[in-house]
Amino acid sequence: MNIGQASQASGVSTKMIRYYEQIGLIPKADRRDSGYRDYSPSDVHMLCFIRRARDLGFAVSEINDLLGLWRDKSRHSADVMRIAKAHIERLQERARSLEAMAATLGTLVACCHGDDRPDCPILADLEEPSLIDWSGLKPSSEGALRRQP
Amino acid sequence: MNIGQASQASGVSTKMIRYYEQIGLIPKADRRDSGYRDYSPSDVHMLCFIRRARDLGFAVSEINDLLGLWRDKSRHSADVMRIAKAHIERLQERARSLEAMAATLGTLVACCHGDDRPDCPILADLEEPSLIDWSGLKPSSEGALRRQP
DNA sequence: TCTGCATCTTCCCATCGTGGGAAGGTAAAG
DNA sequence: CTTTACCTTCCCACGATGGGAAGATGCAGA
Known part of the structure; x- marks a missing residue:
């Protein structure tokens, strides 16, 4: 899947996808022989996660934490709740x-x-x-x- | 009056005062022989105006408009009200x-x-x-x- | 007068998330 | 093969603010 398709599927602009990669929010995408980035469905999944967290007003650094918890299958839901509650406070x-x-x-x-x-x-x-x-x-x-x- | 004193009197940081001058929001300050900027009470007045408008969430470009109306002694209060109302809408x-x-x-x-x-x-x-x-x-x-x- | 310190000057850099655009390579369709 | 649509990297811009360096100036005390 090309970056443009991943962008369309996730709602994250290609500029932002490259930016997120650059700052290390998402891992470096696989490359094809041409040099084109190649995205799997699970990559798109992650981009959707990111977009929705952005839609909720989370900063990129907070999304980084959320992604860590998301990937950590032994996470405690309390940790997520704490972040979410703190964010609600700030929003309010x-x-x-x-x-x-x-x-x-x-x-x-x-x-x-x-x-x-x-x-x-x-x-x-x-x-x-x-x-x-x-x-x-x-x-x-x-x-x-x-x-x- | 030095920039530091103008800053203290107005509540606008020296960095911001120079920035506002640079972008043309305020006119270029008078200079003394030393090169130091020199501010009059009416300059400080203007800086206070700016700070309070910023406190109300007006963008610098909007403050530019407001300053224009402020200086225009033949302004129509309706013009000011329109800007203010639009801003209230955006804030809300x-x-x-x-x-x-x-x-x-x-x-x-x-x-x-x-x-x-x-x-x-x-x-x-x-x-x-x-x-x-x-x-x-x-x-x-x-x-x-x-x-x- | 000399010394030291506070303040001033300009200049550059960073932030945060996003977009614009140029210059050049690639994919795919006609 | 040509055209077009996409991709790549690289640099620049925004808005408003702060940080800091390097050098000049103002002022107070010895």
Whole structure:
């Protein structure tokens, strides 16, 4: 199976398949005499696993852990559950952070008449806060979205 | 005012101040004879504006628009409101996407006994979906977090 | 004045996951 | 045999941020 077919079957782009190979997330693919990568059904299986984990927002490093457990037939399901639960926590925290941003901005929008006049509470408050208490929001915006350092 | 002091006063790191200058988000700072950048209180004002907009999750390109309106004394508040509302929509959509991921993963976790046994519905479903309907989740994970291309 | 330290300057590199594209080789169909 | 569709590797870009090196400058104390 060519990389393009593996891509179609798994929903992972060819660029990403090569990238995952390069960073060692997946083992080096077999090569044909031509140099073309050759994928087996079980390789595609693994790519599907990866794609679904990505769809759930797992980082590649976390998927690496999950793949290890996936391959380890003597794994403890508790280990998987721990990773999953921790990930749920992070997802929810990021969602909360986004909602807080939206709510804050909503407050400003509610105060803006939104017409032809130049007077605008949104800009005014960004300039010099009077409506909004920024103390709870400080963690620098997408900082709550970026992985913490 | 040195860049370090402007940084402290505004809460924007020196690295970021130079970066914002480099990409043209803020005008080139005045220089002293020494070559040191020199910031006025109104520069710091602008940096504060930027930081707060970042705290609200605005992308730098959006902040560019907001700064334009901020400086345009004849702006229409409706323009600002439109940008803000669109941003709220995006924030909420990303939050929803994250919550959907968390909920999906929660379903899997709820089915996992989480003990010493190797049997694990989480991995099983990543491998070969049986519990989860992935159709609503497909927009590739953080794709919902990343800016759409 | 000299010394040391803090701060500034520019420049390059890394992150993370993804896409774009060029230059060149191969497979398969017409 | 020609065309086309695919494959290969390699480099570059994004967005926003941080790290660090090498060298210049500012300021305070001896």
